[in-house]
């Protein structure tokens with residue numbers, strides 16, 4: 001087994017081991033590739049959240065213009081349940097954060 005000590009010029013001279021915490025070049029390679037996929041997924045997730053915020057703003061504007069309130073708690077309960085059923089308890093926290101991003105703090 002070789003150790004992961006090769007320097008990476010594109011990242012300020014840190015070794016693959018330092019960048020990834022791996023102890024072999026093979027592990028460092030796998031981790032680097034998987035991190036690229038995670039970065040790409042995070043970019044898509046952020047884009048989807050921004051799209052969700054825009055759609056939510058359309059709904060809220062229309063409801064307020066029609067004389068209604070910004071917030072619809074019954075709908076928020078449906079969303080919280082949806083996320084909790086899909087992701088467990090942390091899903092509820094995630095949905096609450098999404099709702100805060102979309103309608104502000106209440």
Ligand SMILES: O=C(O)C(=O)C[C@]1(C(=O)O)C=C[C@@H](O)C=C1
Pocket residue numbers: 056059060070071072073075076079099102103
């Ligand atoms: O579905 C609505 O009625 C919305 O206004 C959208 C939304 C959301 O972002 O999901 C935002 C605020 C409401 O309190 C409930 C849900």
